[in-house]
Structure formats: structure tokens, C-alpha cells
Amino acid sequence: MKIAISSEGDNLNSNVNSRFGRARYFIVVDTESMNYKAIGKTAASSAGGAGTKAAQLLLDEGVDSIISSNVGPNALEVFQAAGISVYKSINDTIEKNVEEFKKGTLEKIELPTNNGHHGEH
Amino acid sequence: MKGYKIAVLSGKGGTGKTTVSSNLAKIQKSIYVDCDIEEPNGYLFLKPEIEKVKDVNVMIPSIDYDKCTLCGECTRACRFGALTKLIKKILVFDHLCHSCGACYEICPYNAINEIPKKIGAIRVGRSDDIDFIDGKLNIGEASGVPIIKEIKNLIKDTDKNVIIDSPPGTSCSVIHSIEGSDYCLLVTEPTPYGLHDLKLAVELVKEMNLPFVVIINKSGEEDSIIENYCKEESINVLAKIPFKKEYAELYSKGNLLIKEDDEIRHTFENLSQKLMELIGK
Ligand code: SF4
Ligand code: SF4
Numbered sequence: 001m002k003i004a005i006s007s008e009g010d011n012l013n014s015n016v017n018s019r020f021g022r023a024r025y026f027i028v029v030d031t032e033s034m035n036y037k038a039i040g041k042t043a044a045s046s047a048g049g050a051g052t053k054a055a056q057l058l059l060d061e062g063v064d065s066i067i068s069s070n071v072g073p074n075a076l077e078v079f080q081a082a083g084i085s086v087y088k089s090i091n092d093t094i095e096k097n098v099e100e101f102k103k104g105t106l107e108k109i110e111l112p113t114n115n116g117h118h119g120e121h
Numbered sequence: 122m123k124g125y126k127i128a129v130l131s132g133k134g135g136t137g138k139t140t141v142s143s144n145l146a147k148i149q150k151s152i153y154v155d156c157d158i159e160e161p162n163g164y165l166f167l168k169p170e171i172e173k174v175k176d177v178n179v180m181i182p183s184i185d186y187d188k189c190t191l192c193g194e195c196t197r198a199c200r201f202g203a204l205t206k207l208i209k210k211i212l213v214f215d216h217l218c219h220s221c222g223a224c225y226e227i228c229p230y231n232a233i234n235e236i237p238k239k240i241g242a243i244r245v246g247r248s249d250d251i252d253f254i255d256g257k258l259n260i261g262e263a264s265g266v267p268i269i270k271e272i273k274n275l276i277k278d279t280d281k282n283v284i285i286d287s288p289p290g291t292s293c294s295v296i297h298s299i300e301g302s303d304y305c306l307l308v309t310e311p312t313p314y315g316l317h318d319l320k321l322a323v324e325l326v327k328e329m330n331l332p333f334v335v336i337i338n339k340s341g342e343e344d345s346i347i348e349n350y351c352k353e354e355s356i357n358v359l360a361k362i363p364f365k366k367e368y369a370e371l372y373s374k375g376n377l378l379i380k381e382d383d384e385i386r387h388t389f390e391n392l393s394q395k396l397m398e399l400i401g402k
Contacts, residue, residue: 049202052217055205081212082207
């Protein structure tokens with residue numbers, strides 16, 4: 001299974017970054033082999049839509065699940081439409097988060113019911 | 122002859138911007154224009170009779186799946202993250218769309234149609250002897266600039282004077298609201314926060330090369346906070362609106378100050394006269 005985790009740094013010992021749309025890196029990990037790759041976010045522009053842009057980046061990587069926090073309603077909508085599960089990260093390293101994910105202890109984030117219209121300025 | 126356009130602004134909301142613009146418009150018999158489209162409140166004080174309501178639409182993309190090959194070009198072209206490519210479809214986040222047109226341009230298969238979407242409305246009316254215009258942006262929309270542009274279009278050629286109540290802050294909508302004004306009134310309060318926000322507003326109008334003066338609202342013992350700064354920067358403090366409990370009460374009841382209080386009426390008459398002299402120069 002391929003999962004993506006929002007990260008402060010570019011390797012498994014980096015800490016998670018809890019702000020999905022603003023994370024500097026995403027670490028994409030193969031949970032079986034623990035092979036990983038770091039994606040430096042290219043779309044970190046301020047024009048808005050940071051969340052959906054990051055979501056697109058991960059869709060294009062073909063990930064199955066996401067581990068992060070503070071995922072905005074737009075990005076969540078993308079993941080839901082694409083059938084990708086989103087899990088809430090714990091404040092620790094990437095590696096530790098993957099371990100917890102494998103144990104099944106991470107909390108799943110669902111689309112908020114009031115997902116109407118949220119401005120992202 | 123074309124009328125003067127006077128923009129009233131402040132670094133943030135709640136400094137008395139609407140008080141100054143609505144009372145001044147009434148004194149001068151100018152057209153009152155509320156460009157504070159996220160929270161227009163001038164109508165609360167001017168109580169206009171609305172004669173016309175006009176929807177403001179923007180164009181948003183709609184994907185024609187008979188033509189779309191899901192090549193993804195459009196999602197990469199969108200700077201605002203309003204388009205996302207899934208396996209079988211393109212997700213359009215219309216409230217992130219800024220109607221920039223990049224996606225239509227780039228689509229190699231002509232698979233994107235423009236469809237109109239309402240983002241708000243403009244109201245035109247009369248408040249006794251003055252004309253009234255305001256705009257309102259629907260909640261959650263990306264940008265109110267299209268509404269402001271339409272409002273500015275309505276007042277472009279009028280021969281009457283216009284008072285523009287601009288949005289708070291220094292965003293794009295503020296820039297569009299005050300652009301082309303003959304004079305700017307920067308409303309502030311004598312507090313450290315007031316000074317901080319005033320500085321931002323001053324920076325903006327200087328950058329835009331617009332002539333401006335400062336008005337101190339809730340004026341009192343602390344005025345020196347603002348006055349010292351203005352002195353250093355050679356900025357003219359045109360008027361001071363004193364702080365009084367009665368004014369706050371009148372405001373909270375939605376009353377125009379100049380209608381209820383002779384002293385404040387006098388303050389505004391003075392302000393108006395001095396302002397006209399400045400503009401005439
Ligand atoms: S650019 Fe045109 S063809 Fe390509 S995904 Fe977008 S709409 Fe479809
Ligand atoms: S019009 Fe511009 S902002 Fe709107 S979806 Fe197309 S590219 Fe994005």
C-alpha cells in the first residue's frame with residue numbers, strides 16, 4: 001500500500017507537518033517494503049487552493065491513503081471523490097506514523113458535514 | 122463636469138469608516154457607494170429604498186466529457202487549485218475559481234465551456250435626497266473584485282460627487298475600490314492598533330499615488346498616538362470625530378449622527394468644506 005504523509009523534512013525521521021496544504025514535503029511510503037520517496041512541494045504558491053493542489057500532486061502519485069492533519073474541506077472532497085482514505089497524524093516522526101498506521105491505530109478523518117462553501121484566501 | 126470621487130478606507134474594519142462615509146455623503150448630497158462587499162452596512166444607516174437589484178455573475182468552467190480526454194492540462198494551468206483531475210473526471214471547485222480563463226485557453230480538445238455563476242448582487246436605490254449603491258458578495262466566494270468593477274462602472278461618468286465606502290484592509294478589493302479616486306480619507310482610531318493599521322493604509326495609498334488625509338474617529342485624550350505619526354510623516358489630519366456615549370448609542374440604533382446631533386453635523390460640514398478646498402487645489 002502506498003501512503004503519503006505531510007512532512008517537515010525529506011526522510012523517515014522527519015517530523016510530520018500537521019498542516020496539509022502548507023507542508024513543505026510529502027513522504028510517499030510503500031508500507032510493505034518501507035521504500036520511500038520525498039516530494040518537495042512545487043505548488044506552494046499563495047494564490048489559494050493550496051489544499052487542492054497538494055491533493056492533485058498525491059493523486060498523481062497514485063497513493064492509497066494520506067496521513068496528515070488539518071486537511072481542508074476542498075482537499076478532503078478530492079480524496080473522498082477519489083476513494084482515498086485520510087488518517088489523522090500523531091505528532092511524531094514519519095516512521096512512527098507509518099507504524100501506527102499499520103497497527104490500525106490512527107483515526108480516520110471524515111468529510112465534515114458542513115462542507116458547503118469555505119473560502120481559501 | 123465630472124463629480125469628485127472620494128474613497129473612505131481604513132486598515133481594518135470597525136474604525137468608523139461607514140460612519141464617516143454615510144454622514145459625509147448625506148451632508149454633501151453625494152452618491153453613497155458601499156464597496157465593503159463582504160459586509161456592507163451603509164444601508165443600515167441610510168435606509169435606502171431599493172429600486173434595482175442586479176445579479177453579478179462570473180464565468181466558471183464546465184467540462185464536456187464527450188470531448189475531454191482527461192489529459193490534465195487544465196488542472197496544471199489553474200493557479201488557484203480550482204480544478205483537480207480524478208481517474209474519471211475533473212473536479213471543479215467553483216468557489217476557488219477566479220475566472221482567469223487559463224483553463225479554456227489551454228485545453229487542447231476544446232472540452233471546457235464557460236457557464237455563468239452568480240457570486241453576488243448590486244443594489245441601486247435612493248436614501249431621501251441621495252443616490253445609494255451597494256454590492257454584496259455571497260459567502261465563500263473567491264473574490265469580490267468583479268462586483269466592485271461593476272459598481273465602479275456604474276459611477277464612472279456621473280457628474281455627481283461620489284463617496285466610496287471601501288472594504289477594510291489592503292486586499293485586492295480595496296485597491297479596486299479606491300483606484301481612480303480624487304481623494305482618500307483614511308479613518309483611524311487613537312489606539313496602538315489603530316496606528317498600526319493606519320500605517321498599512323498609508324502605505325497603500327502612497328503606493329497608488331493617491332492624495333489622502335486622515336480622520337481620527339473616537340478622538341480623545343490619546344490622539345497624540347496618531348497625531349505624532351502624522352506630524353512626522355507630514356500627513357494632514359483633516360478632522361476629529363469625538364468619542365461620546367450618545368454617538369455609540371445612535372450608531373447602534375442605526376441612526377445617522379448628523380441627523381440627531383448639531384455638534385457632529387457641524388464637524389461634518391467643516392470636514393466637507395475643507396475637503397472640497399483640498400480637492401479644488
Ligand atoms: S485540458 Fe481539456 S481535455 Fe485535458 S483534462 Fe482538461 S478539460 Fe479535459
Ligand atoms: S478559469 Fe482560471 S481559476 Fe477558474 S478554473 Fe479555469 S484556470 Fe482555474
